[in-house]
Amino acid sequence: MGLFVISQSDNGTFKFSFTSRRGKTLLTSISCKYKADCELIIESIKNNIEGFVLTRKITPGKKHFFRLSHNGLVLANSRKYTTPLRLEKCMEEILQSASEAEILDFSENEVIFPEEEEATTA
DSSP states (O other): OOEEEEEEOTTSOEEEEEEOTTSOEEEEEOOBSSHHHHHHHHHHHHHHGGGSEEEEEEOTTOOEEEEEEETTEEEEEEOOBSSHHHHHHHHHHHHHHGGGOEEEEOSSSSOOOHHHHHHHHO
């Protein structure tokens, strides 16, 4: 199962990444002014990954990657791969595990894991 990880940069913007079950970053979002925008994009991906377009691209250095977009707006870019087969495996993993992925928020000093949040609200 993958993870969505929200982080905040030094300039105050937010972004998220999608990491594989092995801990590799597979996808990194565009910068968002508000954390709520990241959360909205993540929830949209989790609830309807089929509604997003994955467009394959190749860099001038022959590296393979894809862009995740919705209604023509690019929302995230994948990491770069040396072969089309590795790119396909990355795309398959995201399509298969995004809907069940957990969300970790590292954008603040205090990190609350989903299990701890449930325990404190019960």
